[in-house]
Amino acid sequence: MPTEPTPAQRLIGDLSPKLAELTDDLLFGDIWERPGLSKRDRSLITVATLVALYRTEQMEAHMRRAIDNGVTKDELIEAITHLAFYAGWPNAMTAITTAKRLFSDAEE
Numbered sequence: 675m676p677t678e679p680t681p682a683q684r685l686i687g688d689l690s691p692k693l694a695e696l697t698d699d700l701l702f703g704d705i706w707e708r709p710g711l712s713k714r715d716r717s718l719i720t721v722a723t724l725v726a727l728y729r730t731e732q733m734e735a736h737m738r739r740a741i742d743n744g745v746t747k748d749e750l751i752e753a754i755t756h757l758a759f760y761a762g763w764p765n766a767m768t769a770i771t772t773a774k775r776l777f778s779d780a781e782e
Contacts (some may be wrong), residue, residue: 714744725769726761733772
């Protein structure tokens with residue numbers, strides 16, 4: 675029975691099957707499954723890192739994942755507000771508009 679392609683396979687599998695494999699097996703199959711931190715905490719760390727480093731392309735997907743992992747909308751907004759003072763105002767403004775778009779899409 676064929677399985678559905680993973681998000682990494684759909685995104686880059688045709689161009690870089692090895693990177694898709696590493697993303698699936700190592701990053702999400704191993705690192706995200708380690709018992710030392712909850713997936714919720716890993717999501718907060720990941721979103722904070724993406725905001726701080728201005729990695730906008732993956733920000734929305736990881737915000738969605740954070741919500742799926744138990745981070746509330748209010749917690750996400752608070753984290754972004756906090757990051758404005760440590761990661762820079764423009765980074766936080768981009769992140770909050772990304773979150774706003776994500777929340778409005780979810781309400782539709």
